[in-house]
Amino acid sequence: MTQTFSELGVPTQLTTVLERDGKTSAFPIQESTLPDSLAGRDVLGRGRTGSGKTLAFSLPVVARLMNRKGRAAAGRPRALILCPTRELATQIDAVIAPLAASVGLTTTTIFGGVNQRRQEQALSRGVDIVVACPGRLEDLMKQRIVSLDQIELTVLDEADHMADLGFLPGVTRIMTATPRRGQRMLFSATLDNGVNTLVKKFLDQPVTHSVDSAESPVEAMTHHVFHVADAGAKRDVVHALASGTGRRVLFMRTKHQAKKMAKQLTADGIPAVDLHGNLSQNARDRNLAAFAAGEAKVLVATDVAARGVHVDGIELVVHVDPPAEHKAYLHRSGRTARAGSEGDVVTLVLPEQKRDTAQLLSRAKISVRPEAVNASSSQVVALIGEVAPKVAPAPVADQPRRQSGGGGRRRGGAQHQNDARQGGRGRQHQNDARPARQGAGNARSNDGRPGRQDAGSRQGQGAGRSGGNGGSGSGAGRSGGAARNRHAGGHSSAASFSAGGGRRRGR
Known part of the structure; x- marks a missing residue:
């Protein structure tokens, strides 16, 4: 019989938070690891993604810190949780932060792709629990912004995925910087690719708990293999499968294909957002938020989302492009049928992919009979379920052409119009034509492309691209304080259907 968190020894302050969340x-x-982790033992937890590992280590981290006196000093956190991706770091923090706050502890996230200033400020104030990706954490360690010499608990989450991404050398250096006396927990679906070396090197007589290994198909997950005749038939099936009312994730092999598919679906009245490595962190967060909130029913992703995307109620995963190896198939598929819910997984297979896909599924220990389908086949229609109403993409205003007073680029008095001509002050962009390149600082545009800085040679005042008299454009010589952004179908497809869609200025 399933035990309650109270029966497992979780403090009342934390069970109250859990009960509020149902x-x-x-x-x-959680049931197998909590007695040992709460007692301070090193733990090796083996379980597939979606099995509840985040709460399994979050509870003992908070419970053990709350029972120890003292506060975190500036730049010296007391607990460290390492994970492979920004998305996973953000979602781990969303789980552990309310637990920590209930007992007066603080948390922060550390990962790349964003300006590190906010992370520096959080560390300087003193933070108890850090959820970090290895790359940025090492950067901050080298800059002496953070020290790990006061770490009391360390957690390695998704250790096998960190190994797949080549992070183990960095993880080893980070772990070496933590005190040997601290408690350590490692969670992983498998122990290959060097993960077992980490276990032997850093865990002290760990208690091992294995639940739902990565090779174990989930009972609530139904697998389908659909053979399609050609690329056109495949496209039709994808659009049909994406048209239901429930959340679904489509996996593509490349970033370009993910971006293109999200654009096509949105144009077809199916609100979709993309998630891949070319997006800035702001764009990733915005697109995931749109998907989680239901503004977008479809997330089109590369393998960057195979781990780290934990959104409730994903009813269908579609391998539009079959992955290269079986572990990727299992981790992608693990976005559905999470925490006891049911879900379906579809793999679309072109004629030339039949042999490789059969071998892939065999290695993943998935037994399923392939079926030849088209967009109107009963098997496809059954997975669509209720069809969602079409949503018209937000209109994109026509972009006025830049004018330069008689054509061509001129030096000196040439300029762009701003509703009326302004006299001889260098080239100036229309406010609503191509917005300016990035203002001060190091921000990025919403579509992930770095904005040009207005520092040094491109300062807004007195140093734009000049010539003749006064080339500065009165403080706007390539500036304007707004990064160039793209409309629907750019890197951030959410802009095409979310509230106030259309063009957005950079931040």
């Missing part, structure tokens, strides 16, 4: 009974991975 969590009373523990999942198997």
Whole structure:
């Protein structure tokens, strides 16, 4: 019989937070590991993604820190949780932050792709729990902004994925910088690719708990293999599968294909957002938020989302492009049928992919009979379920052409119009034509492309691209304080249907 968190020894302050969120009974991975982790033992937890590992380590981290006196000093956190991706770091923090706050502890996230100033400020104030990706954490360590010499608990989450991404050398250096006396927990679906070396090197007589290994198909997950005749038939099936009312994730092999598919679906009245490595962190966060909030029913992603995207109620995962290896198939598929919910997984297979896909599924220990389908086949229609109403993409205003007073680029008095001509003050962009390149600082545009800085040679005042008399454009010589952004179908497809869509200025 499933035990409650109280019966497993979780403090009342934390069970109260869990109960407010509707969590009373523990999942198997939590039930098996919590007695040992709460007692301070090193723990090796083996379980598939979606099995509840985040709460399994979040509870003991907070519970053990709250029972120890003292506060975190500036730049010296007391607990460290390492994970492979920004998305996973953000979602781990969303789980652990309310637990920590209930007992007066603080948390922060550390990862690349964003300006590190906010992270520096959080560390300087003193933070108890840091959720970090290895690359940025090492950068801050080298800059002496953070020290790990006061770490009391360390967690490695998705250790096998960190190994797949080549992070193990950095993880090893980070772990070496933490005190040997601290408690350590490692969670991983498998122990290959060097993960076992980490276990032997850094865990002290760990208690091992294995629940739902990565090779174990989830009972609530139904797998389908659909053979399609050609690329055109495949496109039709994808659009049909994307048209239902529930959340679904489409996996593509490349960033370009993910961006293109999200644009096509949105144009077809199916609100979709993309998630891949070319997006800035702001764009990733915005697109995930749109997907989680239901503004977009479809997330089109590369393997960057195979781990780290934990959104409730994903009813369908579609491998539009079959992955290269079986572990990627299992981790992609793990976006559905999470925490006891049911879900379906579809793999679309072109004629030339049949042999490789059969081998892939065999290695993943998935037994399923392939079926030849088209967009109107009963098997496809059954997975669509209720069809969602079409949503018209937000209109994109025509972009006025830049004018330069008689054509061509001129030096000196040439300029762009701003509703009326302004006299001889250098080249100036229309406010609503191509917005300016990035103002001060190091921000990025919403579509992930770096904005040009207005520092040094491109300062807005007195140093724009000049010539003749006064080339500065009165403080706007290539400036304007707004990064160039793209409309619907750019890197951030959410802009095409979210509130106030259309063109957005950079931040």
